[in-house]
Amino acid sequence: MTVLQALDRLYGRLADAEKVPPFGYASEKISFCIILAPDGRPVAVRDLRDQTGKRPRPAAVEVPQQASRRTSGVQANFLWDKTSYALGLTADKPGKKRDPASEHRAFVELHETLLRGAEDAGLLALLGFLRTWRPERFEAPPFSGRGNPEDILDANVVFELDGAPGEFVHDRPAARDIWARYRAEAAGAEGMCLVTGEVGPIAELHPAIKGVPGGQMAGTALVSFNLDAFNSFGKKQGANAPVSEQAAFRYTTALNHLLASDWRHGNRIMVGGDTTVVFWAEAPDAARAAAAESLFATLLDPPTDEQEAAPVRETLKSLARGRPLSEISPGVDDATRFFILGLAPNAARLSVRFWLESDLGVLARNAARHHEDLVLEPSPFRAPPSARRLLVETAAQGKRENIPPLLEGALMRAILTGGRYPQTLFSAVIMRLRADRDVNGRRAAILKACLNRNTNREASMSLDRNEANPGYRLGRLFAVMESIQQAALGKTINATIRDRFYGAASATPASVFPVLLRTAGHHLSSIRKGEKGGLARWFEREMGEIVDGLPNAFPRNLRIEDQGRFAIGYYHQRFEKRADAPAEAKDSPNPETVEA
Numbered sequence: 001m002t003v004l005q006a007l008d009r010l011y012g013r014l015a016d017a018e019k020v021p022p023f024g025y026a027s028e029k030i031s032f033c034i035i036l037a038p039d040g041r042p043v044a045v046r047d048l049r050d051q052t053g054k055r056p057r058p059a060a061v062e063v064p065q066q067a068s069r070r071t072s073g074v075q076a077n078f079l080w081d082k083t084s085y086a087l088g089l090t091a092d093k094p095g096k097k098r099d100p101a102s103e104h105r106a107f108v109e110l111h112e113t114l115l116r117g118a119e120d121a122g123l124l125a126l127l128g129f130l131r132t133w134r135p136e137r138f139e140a141p142p143f144s145g146r147g148n149p150e151d152i153l154d155a156n157v158v159f160e161l162d163g164a165p166g167e168f169v170h171d172r173p174a175a176r177d178i179w180a181r182y183r184a185e186a187a188g189a190e191g192m193c194l195v196t197g198e199v200g201p202i203a204e205l206h207p208a209i210k211g212v213p214g215g216q217m218a219g220t221a222l223v224s225f226n227l228d229a230f231n232s233f234g235k236k237q238g239a240n241a242p243v244s245e246q247a248a249f250r251y252t253t254a255l256n257h258l259l260a261s262d263w264r265h266g267n268r269i270m271v272g273g274d275t276t277v278v279f280w281a282e283a284p285d286a287a288r289a290a291a292a293e294s295l296f297a298t299l300l301d302p303p304t305d306e307q308e309a310a311p312v313r314e315t316l317k318s319l320a321r322g323r324p325l326s327e328i329s330p331g332v333d334d335a336t337r338f339f340i341l342g343l344a345p346n347a348a349r350l351s352v353r354f355w356l357e358s359d360l361g362v363l364a365r366n367a368a369r370h371h372e373d374l375v376l377e378p379s380p381f382r383a384p385p386s387a388r389r390l391l392v393e394t395a396a397q398g399k400r401e402n403i404p405p406l407l408e409g410a411l412m413r414a415i416l417t418g419g420r421y422p423q424t425l426f427s428a429v430i431m432r433l434r435a436d437r438d439v440n441g442r443r444a445a446i447l448k449a450c451l452n453r454n455t456n457r458e459a460s461m462s463l464d465r466n467e468a469n470p471g472y473r474l475g476r477l478f479a480v481m482e483s484i485q486q487a488a489l490g491k492t493i494n495a496t497i498r499d500r501f502y503g504a505a506s507a508t509p510a511s512v513f514p515v516l517l518r519t520a521g522h523h524l525s526s527i528r529k530g531e532k533g534g535l536a537r538w539f540e541r542e543m544g545e546i547v548d549g550l551p552n553a554f555p556r557n558l559r560i561e562d563q564g565r566f567a568i569g570y571y572h573q574r575f576e577k578r579a580d581a582p583a584e585a586k587d588s589p590n591p592e593t594v595e596a
Contacts, residue, residue: 003222003355004195004243004251006339010258010280011250017286020253023246024183026065026207027260029058030080031155035142036169037162038121040128044142044162045152056151060260061158063170064179065207065249074099076107078114078179079126079170080158088135091153100135114182120174122161129159193244195251203248204238211259214274214345222255222350223248255341267293269301272391272408273400274344275353281360282337291331292360296338299367300415302384309383316384319368325361334361340416342409353409356416366418373449377462378575380441387411393442394428396435404428414453426450430563434503444571447564455561463572468549471562474509475569477546478502481520482574484539487532488523506566510554 001009014020021027035044049056064078076085084090088104108130115123143149159169169175187201208219225237232240238248258267258278268278279296283289295315302312318328325334338360342353356363371384388400391411395402410422429443451459460467467473482497497505497516504512520543527536558566 001357002195003341003352004247006357007251007254008195008247009282010339011254013282013286014254014257020257021062021065023249024065024179025062026253027060027256028063028080029156030061030063030158031056031058032152032157033160033168034086034129034157035160035162036122036125036129038125038128040125040130040132042129042133042137042142046160047151058156061168063158063168074103074106076103076110078110078182079168079175080156081107082156083153086157087133087138089138089153091150104135114178118174118178120172122159122164122167122169122172123174123178125161126159126169187245189239191239191242191244193242193247195243195247198244200244200246202238202242203245204236206238206243206248207252209252209255209259209350211256212276212343212345212350213270215350216345216348220345220348220350222252222352224349226348267297269297269386269388271342271387271412272403272405273395274405275342275408275412276344277340277342277412279338279340282339283333288331288333288336291329292333292336292338295325295329295332296360296363299364301386301388304383306382312384316368316371319365320372322365325364332360334359334364336360338363342412344405344409353406354413354416356413358416363416366416369418370415370449373452374445375461376441376445376448376571378441380445385442385445387415390442390446393440393446394425394432396432420454421450423450423454426454426564427560430560430567433563433567434506437498437502439498439502439567439570439574441571441575444568448568451561451564451568459565459568460572463576465545467569469562469565469569470509470550470555471506471558471565472569473546473550474505474513474554474558475566475571476573477513477543477550478505478516478566479570479573480539480542480546481516484520484523484527487535487539488526506558506563508557510556513554 011020015022031047031049033046033048034042035046037043047056048059048061050059061080063080066075066077080086082090082103084098084100085103085107088100090098090100092098092100111127111130115127118124118127138144138149143152160167161169161172170179188204189202190199191202192199193202206221206223209215209222210219212220223238223241223243225231225240230240231237243251255278258280259276261267267280268276271277277300279293281289281292281296283292298312299316302309315328319325325332336359338358340354340356340358340363342355344351344353374381374385374390387408391403391408392398392400394404394407404424407422407424407428411425413419414421426447429446433439433443448459448461451457457469463476464472478497485497486493497519501512501516505516524536524539527533527539
């Protein structure tokens with residue numbers, strides 16, 4: 001099933017549950033309602049905003065849909081709009097490109113045209129208002145009589161007839177009839193729809209998709225042809241990929257519904273810097289679909305609180321052991337069909353980073369396998385980590401805007417399909433290690449997961465003293481020499497050997513390890529003179545055990561996979577808690593754990 005077909009089917013289920021508007025209407029953010037007397041005089045202004053939060057939030061009101069995206073051009077909406085259109089007023093300072101006078105003129109002309117011959121009292125009141133309104137009247141009641149009249153400027157407004165509370169003018173039956181006739185007359189040429197296979201008017205421009213972070217405020221497009229180079233056979237815009245107006249409305253409305261949901265409890269999550277993931281389930285009833293979506297959201301983006309994450313961890317362990325979802329989470333079926341869409345903004349359009357359709361049981365077990373691959377001892381995570389937390393480890397300065405854009409989609413695809421992790425993930429972590437020398441557990445866990453899934457040799461979860469891989473052993477040796485240096489010089493030294501030599505030691509060991517060994521010998525001599533002979537002998541035994549498993553000569557170069565094993569070996573050795581170690585060695589640091 002294609003993306004558009006799946007969204008079209010989703011719209012049908014949402015419409016049955018009355019969660020989305022009917023064809024020709026859209027849910028828009030409306031702040032105020034202007035109440036009109038039958039002769040068109042404004043008699044009151046009602047604030048529709050939700051005042052319970054820190055800032056007032058506009059209400060979601062079902063209004064006639066915009067004919068097309070409004071960017072730099074002037075195009076009025078039917079029976080609702082911003083104050084620059086409805087009142088000819090804006091909060092912008094004079095001199096800006098916007099001309100509220102011309103916008104208001106377009107609003108008046110549209111309604112004079114569409115409402116010609118109307119007999120409905122509400123529509124006549126609106127016409128009367130438009131014919132007599134002057135922007136100077138904004139200084140008089142009812143606008144000046146309310147708390148802060150400036151709040152209304154640039155907000156969306158609707159209208160209501162005085163004496164008909166709760167029924168906006170655009171909801172009146174006469175208004176709906178006019179809107180339906182107008183849309184039918186404005187319909188484009190007919191053709192076969194690629195989504196439904198039915199013949200109907202083809203959409204020249206598809207409705208805007210809003211709510212993707214980084215996208216344009218006016219909305220973005222999933223299907224568009226804005227340059228002649230994209231056209232073929234002389235067709236223009238939407239005719240190059242014919243989608244009926246009904247199907248275009250249905251898929252965009254369903255997608256906007258998903259994107260408008262709450263981050264934590266809704267049907268979307270954010271991955272990395274710019275990828276938004278929306279998902280939905282097809283189940284026999286709404287309750288089972290909601291349970292499946294909630295479970296999936298929890299597995300993919302676990303709570304950061306350690307206590308709240310404990311049940312998620314148990315669920316992942318149960319999935320990894322092969323238990324069916326119906327036993328782990330009653331009300332959820334393994335065979336529930338699941339759809340996942342990854343989107344990223346690209347100027348006025350949306351890029352599809354990935355599209356997956358699968359059974360929920362398969363997706364859940366793939367997620368559990370992903371978390372199993374990340375397990376490392378000691379654990380650097382307080383809770384199962386989200387993909388977003390892992391991707392930060394690949395970004396310079398830990399900033400999400402520095403995450404390689406294509407990596408987000410590739411990682412999510414690997415997690416959800418159980419396929420190979422992207423090689424760019426492994427390379428990016430190695431590059432960050434060499435750049436900032438921060439060998440933390442999150443990075444070691446990512447490297448271990450990539451090695452386990454992408455190579456034939458499995459990396460150990462905890463310290464493996466029998467591992468003969470030169471990269472792993474050299475990482476361990478490097479950690480011991482760093483501990484020796486700190487035992488000899490104190491832990492407050494300005495730069496450890498890791499700060500100065502990590503990059504060279506992990507990539508070209510032969511160039512630095514002979515020097516580091518001689519330096520370690522000097523440091524061991526200092527430790528012995530400081531009456532810590534037991535500690536010095538313990539360090540020597542550790543070094544001897546590691547060096548005995550190395551080849552006679554240090555490798556000139558390490559392959560990138562072995563550089564990953566170098567980091568894992570360093571982490572294992574650095575945070576190993578040995579029972580037979582002297583007290584000074586037992587005082588080794590604890591790994592930094594982070595919220596997922």
